[in-house]
Amino acid sequence: MTPPQAWKMPTSCDHCGSTFTRGMPWQRFCSTNCKKNYAYHHSQAADASPRECIECGATFIPWNPRCKLCGDPCRRARRSRLRAEWQSTLPRGYRNSDLQEAAKRQHDRSLDRARNHGNNWTGPELELVARGDLTTEELTIALGRTSYAIHSARRLLRVDPRKQALAGSPNPPREMEQS
Ligand SMILES: [Zn+2]
Numbered sequence: 001m002t003p004p005q006a007w008k009m010p011t012s013c014d015h016c017g018s019t020f021t022r023g024m025p026w027q028r029f030c031s032t033n034c035k036k037n038y039a040y041h042h043s044q045a046a047d048a049s050p051r052e053c054i055e056c057g058a059t060f061i062p063w064n065p066r067c068k069l070c071g072d073p074c075r076r077a078r079r080s081r082l083r084a085e086w087q088s089t090l091p092r093g094y095r096n097s098d099l100q101e102a103a104k105r106q107h108d109r110s111l112d113r114a115r116n117h118g119n120n121w122t123g124p125e126l127e128l129v130a131r132g133d134l135t136t137e138e139l140t141i142a143l144g145r146t147s148y149a150i151h152s153a154r155r156l157l158r159v160d161p162r163k164q165a166l167a168g169s170p171n172p173p174r175e176m177e178q179s
Pocket residue numbers: 013014015016017018029030031034
């Protein structure tokens with residue numbers, strides 16, 4: 001039995017250092033990913049010199065050449081600022097704050113007439129919610145529940161098999177829904 005050729009012996013990846021076995025004698029990297037990363041980090045683009053954070057202006061040393069933000073606090077701040085800017089471009093009534101207010105108003109309205117508030121859900125009630133042809137508003141009136149309770153019942157009907165059983169039928173298969 002001939003000993004294996006030298007290039008077939010396990011070697012270490014020039015980029016990540018992990019041990020791998022070459023498929024070809026000239027192979028230097030364990031994966032295409034490592035080959036690309038190595039090329040990138042050794043190219044002109046791989047400028048990891050200190051720079052200014054685009055959010056707070058502090059000078060920092062990037063952990064990766066493409067890094068523009070000094071850390072997680074700045075990343076979070078930038079994301080929430082951009083989100084707020086985007087929200088402000090939406091017409092009134094479509095912003096998150098408006099939707100939350102509208103939901104709150106609907107809840108307050110339904111709470112006034114929620115005679116079943118706090119009671120356990122019964123099968124016939126869940127059956128009505130599961131039908132899907134009644135709006136939340138109609139269900140709050142029909143069942144004497146709050147709109148928040150209707151929303152959470154809908155959610156439970158999607159994920160909780162016991163609630164599905166109480167409702168009489170689990171969600172029908174797609175084909176049946178369409179026909
Ligand atoms: Zn590697």
